[in-house]
Amino acid sequence: MIANQQKPNPERPWLDPAATPQIVINGVSKTYGGFTAVDNISLSIYKGEMFALVGASGCGKTTLLRMLAGFANQTSGQITIDGIEMAGVPPHERPVNMMFQSYALFPHMTVEKNVGYGLKRMDLDSSAKKQRVKDALDMVQLGHLGQRKPHQLSGGQRQRVALARALIRRPKVLLLDEPLSALDKKLREKTQFELMDLQHQVGITFIVVTHDQDEAMALATRIAVMDRGKVVQVGTPSEIYEFPQSRFVADFVGTTNLFEGTVVTCEPGLITVNCAETGCDLVVDDVGRFTPGQKVWVALRPEKIRLSKQPSAGGRVNQLKGMVWELGYLGNRSTYQIKTATGKIVTVFAQNERRTSEWSIDWSDEVYVTWSVDAAVLLHT
Ligand SMILES: Nc1ncnc2c1ncn2[C@@H]1O[C@H](COP(=O)(O)OP(=O)(O)O)[C@@H](O)[C@H]1O
Ligand SMILES: [Mg+2]
Numbered sequence: 471m472i473a474n475q476q477k478p479n480p481e482r483p484w485l486d487p488a489a490t491p492q493i494v495i496n497g498v499s500k501t502y503g504g505f506t507a508v509d510n511i512s513l514s515i516y517k518g519e520m521f522a523l524v525g526a527s528g529c530g531k532t533t534l535l536r537m538l539a540g541f542a543n544q545t546s547g548q549i550t551i552d553g554i555e556m557a558g559v560p561p562h563e564r565p566v567n568m569m570f571q572s573y574a575l576f577p578h579m580t581v582e583k584n585v586g587y588g589l590k591r592m593d594l595d596s597s598a599k600k601q602r603v604k605d606a607l608d609m610v611q612l613g614h615l616g617q618r619k620p621h622q623l624s625g626g627q628r629q630r631v632a633l634a635r636a637l638i639r640r641p642k643v644l645l646l647d648e649p650l651s652a653l654d655k656k657l658r659e660k661t662q663f664e665l666m667d668l669q670h671q672v673g674i675t676f677i678v679v680t681h682d683q684d685e686a687m688a689l690a691t692r693i694a695v696m697d698r699g700k701v702v703q704v705g706t707p708s709e710i711y712e713f714p715q716s717r718f719v720a721d722f723v724g725t726t727n728l729f730e731g732t733v734v735t736c737e738p739g740l741i742t743v744n745c746a747e748t749g750c751d752l753v754v755d756d757v758g759r760f761t762p763g764q765k766v767w768v769a770l771r772p773e774k775i776r777l778s779k780q781p782s783a784g785g786r787v788n789q790l791k792g793m794v795w796e797l798g799y800l801g802n803r804s805t806y807q808i809k810t811a812t813g814k815i816v817t818v819f820a821q822n823e824r825r826t827s828e829w830s831i832d833w834s835d836e837v838y839v840t841w842s843v844d845a846a847v848l849l850h851t
Pocket of ligand 1: 506507525527530531533
């Protein structure tokens with residue numbers, strides 16, 4: 471798949487064997503009574519990363535952040551930040567700060583007071599504190615709203631107050647728990663970019679928790695996908711999307727067609743899978759290790775499928791005949807559900823290039839779905 475590079479790589483330090491991670495989470499677990507909320511997680515995170523933790527509600531994301539911040543103690547394992555073991559270090563002495571999902575602003579305090587609250591325990595004189603508050607508010611473009619109370623702000627502005635408050639102590643690592651979840655979709659997309667700009671500006675590490683995989687894909691340098699307390703895959707957004715290692719990840723990030731089958735032959739790079747669901751063999755270009763007889767799943771992204779009314783000239787490899795079962799017009803693209811001869815439904819995304827097309831494919835049309843051998847990946851779990 472993606473080969474490790476051996477030379478220094480400042481943009482992607484995780485590929486550089488000589489780079490030292492800033493945060494090392496080593497075999498960390500957290501149990502509540504008999505329940506394991508975080509299950510033996512190990513992660514290395516590098517300075518300047520925008521590292522995303524994604525997973526369904528309840529999978530342990532907030533618990534992991536709280537242990538990094540020092541608000542909860544791990545049951546076992548170690549957390550090291552900048553080479554210092556964090557066990558026993560109280561939250562305000564850690565080089566991290568956390569922005570909570572609810573923002574937790576004080577309703578009776580002005581924006582300035584809310585932001586300045588972060589400096590309470592710091593040994594600074596009042597003019598230095600004033601300057602810090604001003605700088606923090608300017609950084610999030612709220613310098614003009616310092617005298618307002620939280621209820622006099624929009625959702626997006628409240629979010630920025632919370633950010634300014636979290637950044638004012640100049641932490642080395644900022645932990646953000648669902649930072650955008652209170653915002654509506656349009657504002658969330660805009661705020662994603664602001665968050666990336668801000669991180670660039672302050673140059674510190676951000677660890678962002680989200681249950682929104684699209685948000686993680688847009689923001690992150692790397693993503694850890696979590697499932698029931700465990701990290702099931704870590705990678706860049708494109709590695710996670712293009713090379714999921716399990717059905718869980720393939721399904722969690724984006725939309726995937728999965729075809730269950732059995733490996734028939736494995737030539738180098740070309741694996742043939744007998745697939746009852748499609749009633750034919752499927753061929754996949756995959757460098758993974760597979761053996762004849764092994765049960766596998768062919769995972770195929772909907773945008774990698776070609777839809778046509780005529781069978782393709784190239785032959786019958788990875789080509790299924792079907793009919794349009796459902797059709798959703800989404801402006802810039804259409805989503806098709808194609809019902810194949812065996813009854814298997816295949817999802818296809820097609821870009822709408824023309825406003826109206828005489829070639830357009832419509833309800834109940836008979837169609838062929840085709841994909842190339844390198845369009846799919848093969849999963850064994
Ligand atoms: N203080 C607690 N006591 C008992 N169970 C908890 C506590 N905090 C979290 N949990 C449980 O741990 C699991 C993970 O919670 P959490 O980390 O908040 O998930 P996420 O942030 O991914 O939605 C959940 O099942 C939750 O109910
Ligand atoms: Mg949470």
